Amino acid sequence: MENKSHAFAAGLFALLLGLAAILAVYWLGGGREEAHDYIVVTKQNIGGLNPQAQVRYRGIRVGKVSDIRLDPDDYSNILITISVNDNVPLTTGTVAKLNYQGVTGLAHILLLETGKDSSPLEPNDDAPPRITMIPSLLDELGETGAATLKQARQLMISANALLNEENRAHLTATLANLDSASANLKPALENLNATLVQVRKVLDDRNVKHLSQAAGEVGPLLAESRVLIGKMQTATDKLDLAIGDASAGGTSALMPRLNELAQDFSLTSRQLSRVLRILEDTPQGLVFGAPSQAPGPGEAGFNPAGGQ
Incomplete structure (x- = not known):
């Protein structure tokens, strides 16, 4: 009789544990919602993105990544299959963007609305609709940084060509001439200042x-x-x-x-x-008083050219 009671308690415990596990899976899974597949197409590097990664719509979790593969028709494209909840209002103007979470660096798909076309994107499980992926912030910074470095390199090459030995010599001579001209200009300015004082x-x-x-x-x-x-x-x-x-x-x-x-x-x-x-x-x-007359011929200070 005692053995039967232990067996009954063990069976009841196992049943309750299984039921608790099922409830935990259901709760962690967020319930069963109907979802549809969409394909995100990109030519960019998607490092850090893995299957089962989150899919977010304007920051809200709405699905997950189901599959990542190369496009068999064009190997330059990467096809990312995502499963999105049916209640998400996707449109033909919706685009995808690769985003990263905090310090962990885990990548996820972020769906955004461009507002260019507000017509609904009809799901089709047989031929899932395609969504274009736009460059992420890191991609934009990488492209801009590369272009900036290229421009900086060209600028340095132009500066080196401009400041060659001959041009440096000309620049040094020009600076020396300016220094000499400024030194000669100082007495003239002093004389002009004295003249202005007398006129005043x-x-x-x-x-x-x-x-x-x-x-x-x-x-x-x-x-x-x-x-x-x-x-x-x-x-x-x-x-x-x-x-x-x-x-x-x-x-x-x-x-x-x-x-x-x-x-x-x-x-x-x-x-x-x-x-x-x-x-x-x-x-x-x-x-x-009357102005002085210019000296005539034979007088002191006479100048045949007309000056004194």
Whole structure:
């Protein structure tokens, strides 16, 4: 009787353990959901991807990798068969991408929507639809890095060709010429600075005020001088007319003195006209004095070329 009770307890324990194992497998498997196969096509390296790897849709686990093989029609293609849950809304615009998990480096398939075509991707177990795989981040970095290194190499080759021995010698000579030119330019800048200081002293507020005042007084003076010259010209005309009239009494006796007076009058008029022209050309002469005249022949500092 005791042996039968031990056998019954052992059988019951084995039954319960089997049932627990079945429940654990069912729970770990996430339940049985209907799935369909799709084929991911790629020409890239898929190192780290193995069968039973996860398939994720926008980060959510939706299936697993069933098979990996070469395309018998084109050996440059790799065919990755994936099993995806039926409730995943795949479209003809869906693409696949090889992704890696954290520090473990385990690869999995990541399904993404490009938004180019939103029509549903109808499953077909006899001829599974194909999904294109786009380059992963590591592939893009590898291609970009290789292109960058190639460009850097070409740049270094061009730089070496540009900075050859002859060009370096020319560059050294150019830098030496620039250094010499800058050294010669320094005295000129100092002289220019001194000249500007002198000009600033000449054109201070007091001199500018005097010049403005003199220029304001020259205008009325010139107007009055023009009126005076007009009156003198009229008097000269009348005098010439009186001298030329033979019928006028006593005119012949005054002729010599009148001629002398007319000459002096004409000379004075020309001198006054000359003064007015000088004032019109250089009104600053009222403040700074008349400009110096260039020395003539026989005088000290005379230059036949026209300079001093």
